Amino acid sequence: MSSYAGDTDAPDFPQGMQWLNTxxxxxxxxxxxxxxLLDFWTYCCIxxxxxxxxxxxxxxxxxxxxxVIGVHSAKFSAEKDEGNIEQAIARYGIDHPVVNDHDxxxxxxxxxxxxxxxxxxxxxxxxxxxxxxxxxxxTFDQAIGRVIRHFDRQGLVNRNPIKGLRAGAQVAQTLLxxxxxxxxxxxxxxxxxxxxNHNRIIVCSLDxxxxxxxxxxxxxxxxxxxxxxxxxxPQGMALAGDALYVADTDNHAIRRVNLREGTxxxxxxxGQQGRIANAAGRGRNVALNSPWDLVAQGGALYIAMAGTxxxxxxxxxxxxxxxxxxxxxxxxxxxxxxxxxLAQPSGITTDGKRLYFADxxxxxxxSADLNGKGDVKTMVGQDLFVFGDRDGTGAQVxxxxxxGVTYHDGVLYVADTxxxxxxxxxxxxxxxxxxxxTGEEGLRDGDKPLFNEPGGVSVADGKLYVADTxxxxxxxxxxxxRMVSTLELKGLEKLQASQGNNxxxxxxxxxxxxxxxGEGRLTLSLQxxxxxxxxxxxxxxxTLSSDGKALTxxxxxxxxxxxxxxxxxxxxxxxxxxxARLSARFVLYYCQExxxxxxxxxxxxxxxxxxxxxxxxxxxxxxxxxxEVRS
Numbered sequence: 180m181s182s183y184a185g186d187t188d189a190p191d192f193p194q195g196m197q198w199l200n201t202x203x204x205x206x207x208x209x210x211x212x213x214x215x216l217l218d219f220w221t222y223c224c225i226x227x228x229x230x231x232x233x234x235x236x237x238x239x240x241x242x243x244x245x246x247v248i249g250v251h252s253a254k255f256s257a258e259k260d261e262g263n264i265e266q267a268i269a270r271y272g273i274d275h276p277v278v279n280d281h282d283x284x285x286x287x288x289x290x291x292x293x294x295x296x297x298x299x300x301x302x303x304x305x306x307x308x309x310x311x312x313x314x315x316x317x318t319f320d321q322a323i324g325r326v327i328r329h330f331d332r333q334g335l336v337n338r339n340p341i342k343g344l345r346a347g348a349q350v351a352q353t354l355l356x357x358x359x360x361x362x363x364x365x366x367x368x369x370x371x372x373x374x375x376n377h378n379r380i381i382v383c384s385l386d387x388x389x390x391x392x393x394x395x396x397x398x399x400x401x402x403x404x405x406x407x408x409x410x411x412x413p414q415g416m417a418l419a420g421d422a423l424y425v426a427d428t429d430n431h432a433i434r435r436v437n438l439r440e441g442t443x444x445x446x447x448x449x450g451q452q453g454r455i456a457n458a459a460g461r462g463r464n465v466a467l468n469s470p471w472d473l474v475a476q477g478g479a480l481y482i483a484m485a486g487t488x489x490x491x492x493x494x495x496x497x498x499x500x501x502x503x504x505x506x507x508x509x510x511x512x513x514x515x516x517x518x519x520x521l522a523q524p525s526g527i528t529t530d531g532k533r534l535y536f537a538d539x540x541x542x543x544x545x546s547a548d549l550n551g552k553g554d555v556k557t558m559v560g561q562d563l564f565v566f567g568d569r570d571g572t573g574a575q576v577x578x579x580x581x582x583g584v585t586y587h588d589g590v591l592y593v594a595d596t597x598x599x600x601x602x603x604x605x606x607x608x609x610x611x612x613x614x615x616x617t618g619e620e621g622l623r624d625g626d627k628p629l630f631n632e633p634g635g636v637s638v639a640d641g642k643l644y645v646a647d648t649x650x651x652x653x654x655x656x657x658x659x660x661r662m663v664s665t666l667e668l669k670g671l672e673k674l675q676a677s678q679g680n681n682x683x684x685x686x687x688x689x690x691x692x693x694x695x696x697g698e699g700r701l702t703l704s705l706q707x708x709x710x711x712x713x714x715x716x717x718x719x720x721x722t723l724s725s726d727g728k729a730l731t732x733x734x735x736x737x738x739x740x741x742x743x744x745x746x747x748x749x750x751x752x753x754x755x756x757x758x759a760r761l762s763a764r765f766v767l768y769y770c771q772e773x774x775x776x777x778x779x780x781x782x783x784x785x786x787x788x789x790x791x792x793x794x795x796x797x798x799x800x801x802x803x804x805x806x807e808v809r810s
Contacts, residue, residue, distance in 0.1 A: 183329035185305025189215075189298070190288040197261050197279035200268055202343040205248065205276055207304050212337025213246045214326050215300040216319065219280075219291045221254045222267035223540065223580050223597075225469055225485050225523050226313050227295045229452060231271055233316040237323065238275065243338040244327050249277035252286040254294070255566060255580055257597035263620075263632070266649045270357045270376060276344060299323070302330045302337070314454065353651035354674055354768075354778045355381075360472065360583065360635030361646040361653055362416040362423075370644060370666075371416050371423060372653060373635070378410045380425060380436065381674070385639060389670035393423075393436050393443055400430045400450050408443035410434065415472030415526070415635070417480060419495075424480055426470040433470060433480065433493065433500075447493055447500050456487040456507025462498035467491075471525045472583075472635075474534070476549065483524040483536055490524060490536065490547060504534075504547045504555055511541035511562050516548070519555035522563055526583040526594065526635070535591055535606070537581040542566035544584060544593060544604050544611075559604055559611045568598045568618055576611040578602065583646070587638040587658075594633040594645065601633065601645060601656070615643075615656055615663060622650045628663035630654065668778070671717045671768060689787040692800055696791040699754045699798035703763060705746040706805040710771055714778050717768030719743040723750070723761070730759035730789055743767070754798060758790045763802050781806060 191207045198204050207215065218234060220227035238247055249268075253259045259281035268277060280286055289298055289309075297315060299307040299322055307326060310318055330336050356376035363370050363385060372381040379394030391405060399409030411429035418424075423436040424446075432448030445463055453466030460466075468486030475481075475495075481503065482491040489505035503516065510520035522540035529535065534547045535558075543560025547553070559576035560566075567577030581602075583594030591604040592614065600616035621629035635646035638658070644666075645654040653666040668674070703721060713719055725737040732739045733751040741748060743765070764784045785802050 183301075183307075183325050184303070185299075185301045185307040187306045189300045189304050189306050190285070192278055193284055196285075197281075199261065199265055199277045199279065200249075200273065201276035205278070205344070207300070209341065210246055211304060212302050212335060213341070214241065214244050214302060214323055214336075216245060216247045216323070217250050217289070217298040217300065218247060219250045219252050219286060219289070219294060219296040219298070221252055221258055221294050222264065222271070223255060223258060223523075224294045228271065229313050229469070229486065230295055230297075230315050231273065233314075233319075234275075236316060237319055240320070241323055241327070243340075244336055245323060246341070246344065247275040249273060249275060250280050250285050251277050252280040252283050252291070252294070254564075255597050257579060257632075263649075266357075266632070299326070301326050302335050352780050354668060354671060354780055355651045355653070357648050357651065358635075358646045358653065359412075359414045359428075359648060360416060360426075361637050361644045362418060363637040363639035363642070363644045364418055365639035368640075370639075370653075371418070373413045373416060373425070373646070375412050375414060375428075375648075378412065380410070380413060380416070380423070381668075382438070383668065383670070385642070387666045387668045389668055389673045391438075391441070392673050398429075400427070400432065400445070402444045403442065405441050405443065408434075410443075414470075415483065417473040417475040419475045424473050424475065426473050426482065428469050428471055428485075431467045431469060431486070433467070433473070433482070446498065452486065456489060457502050459499070459501035461500065465500045467500070472527045472536075474527045474529050476529050476531065476534075481527055481529070481534055483527040485523045485525050485539075488521045488523055488540075490521070490527065490534065503551075509540065509563075511538065511543060511545075511557060511560075513545075513555050513557055515554050516551070519547075521545070521555070526581065526585075528584050528586045528591070530586045530606070533606075535584055535586060537584045537593060539580050539582055539596070542578040542580055544578070544581065544591060546606070558606065558609045566597075568595070568600070570602075570612050571610070573609045578611070583633065583635040585636045585638055587643075592636045592638065592643055594636050596632050596634055596648075599630045599632065601630070601636065601643070615661060620649070622647070622652065622665070624654075624662075624664050626660075626662055628654070628656070667716070669716070671778070671780075674780075685782075686784045686786065687804070689785055689802060691788040691790065693790045693792050693795045694754055694800055695793065695795040695798040696754045696756060697798060699752050699800065701750045701752050701761075701800045701802070703743075703746065703748040703750075704801070704803040705743075705765070705767070706803070707769060708806065710773070711769050711806075712772050713744060713746075714768040714770045715744055717778060719765075719767045719769075721748065721766070722764040724764075725762075726760045727757070729755045729757040729791065730761055731755070752800065754789070754791050756791055758788065760786060760788050761800065761802070762786050765804060767806070769806070 359375040360373040382391040471485040472483040480493040492503040505521040512520035526537035569577035579597035623629040631649035634648040
């Protein structure tokens with residue numbers, strides 16, 4: 180990419196493509212005058228996830244000159260679905276337009292061969308160059324800067340915004356947001372939930388009573404008390420005594436939560452992505468690469484290191500962290516621990532004799548000896564581009580990007596993520612059978628349940644707990660009856676208190692109202708969309724406040740909080756001479772009428788100027804809010 184200008188016409192996007200994150204289809208002709216960067220990605224790909232921060236930095240630096248277009252070119256069949264891509268866009272926080280290249284048409288026109296691949300296009304629609312792989316910031320920062328300077332001299336750079344280019348993905352604010360993993364502990368009766376996109380860990384009882392929230396709900400890497408600590412996309416967890424170990428995936432770190440003292444600290448990882456597959460080290464001096472899941476065994480943590488396609492081991496006594504299985508090359512190659520090739524291991528468990536892991540990119544379940552001298556073996560599944568949904572034995576089995584696995588009583592329960600199923604795998608004879616799910620995505624309880632990209636599984640007290648990621652829920656299955664329910668979390672005020680900057684709060688200004696002085700009333704109205712209702716088991720409330728004595732409540736105060744289980748709410752007020760500003764802060768928990776255990780959260784503040792006048796015909800102040808649900 181040494182040239183300042185391209186010399187090959189960039190193929191335009193075909194008509195009739197599905198566009199996401201924008202309010203209209205886009206043509207390269209629409210982008211003349213802009214520097215355009217095409218990002219060919221697929222949402223399963225760990226390498227594609229790794230470059231998103233670099234893309235965001237480039238977009239921020241060249242805000243007026245650069246347009247990034249995501250070209251989603253699916254590997255797995257489930258990734259072709261528009262709704263699934265929309266979920267991934269929201270999960271990864273992508274705010275640039277994305278085109279659904281589900282049949283690889285754009286991929287082929289540009290001659291792309293790997294994920295991710297980035298193609299740079301100049302302001303006249305010519306290809307400047309391309310690069311595949313990670314670590315892209317420095318190369319494209321330099322190239323984009325040169326292209327801008329070159330075309331600026333000719334007056335060909337357009338710095339005006341393009342209308343409707345960035346709409347942004349919208350997902351209703353649920354109490355959990357894309358929970359990735361779950362850990363159930365029968366001995367203590369506790370359930371640990373990685374509330375991944377809320378950047379926190381929830382500790383609750385096995386029946387859903389929230390006991391504590393670890394993390395203040397903001398992305399970051401800060402140690403400290405539960406209320407001070409920050410995480411970034413936490414995933415798998417392991418429990419040893421009072422220590423909860425957390426794979427803090429996007430911080431490339433291992434965190435230790437002291438459940439007794441109420442603190443969280445970092446025990447491994449620098450906070451920066453490690454680039455070398457076999458660079459061992461100690462504690463916070465060693466760079467890790469997207470640790471995705473953990474299991475504790477014999478004084479050590481075994482780490483599914485998705486970013487380097489390996490299993491790593493951390494000695495909890497010495498703090499030494501080093502590769503345990505996998506050469507660092509991506510693939511499905513069995514053999515000795517050091518020579519085997521893995522493919523984005525994302526879930527790990529053990530029976531005390533062997534490790535079992537979900538090798539997501541090869542759509543297989545594999546095992547590794549625990550004695551440090553054995554081998555890696557594939558139990559079910561076949562290879563990187565061989566996937567599907569088929570029960571059977573060994574290489575006959577087809578899975579689709581499994582992310583979670585847990586061992587219980589001679590059985591591996593597998594989150595067969597892109598098949599929206601839970602499978603049973605039997606280590607004794609390498610059989611795989613469908614346990615739960617039909618393959619259809621959705622949220623349905625009972626004996627014919629539906630899931631939506633489940634990512635984590637764990638067993639306690641005869642029940643299987645499932646992190647149903649795209650349903651923003653934890654599901655509970657009875658292992659004997661196979662009846663499934665959605666876990667109803669209780670103690671929701673603790674969750675709301677830790678939302679941090681993830682709160683869905685907004686402020687709306689209402690038209691001024693003139694009312695008669697004296698005794699009056701305030702009427703608060705709420706309109707929910709059809710098919711939704713307030714969750715009567717949750718603590719919805721409204722906090723009212725006035726900025727002066729011109730408007731007070733019946734007890735003479737200027738602030739009041741009332742429970743909000745039913746609307747309209749009617750409250751007596753005293754209206755004095757002069758003007759006041761009245762504020763009503765709604766904190767609402769609501770749910771779909773057919774999915775009462777899936778709880779949504781909304782915070783909104785209404786403000787209205789109020790003026791007293793003897794000429795007014797009413798002494799009633801009205802404040803109404805109509806809640807819209809966007810998905």
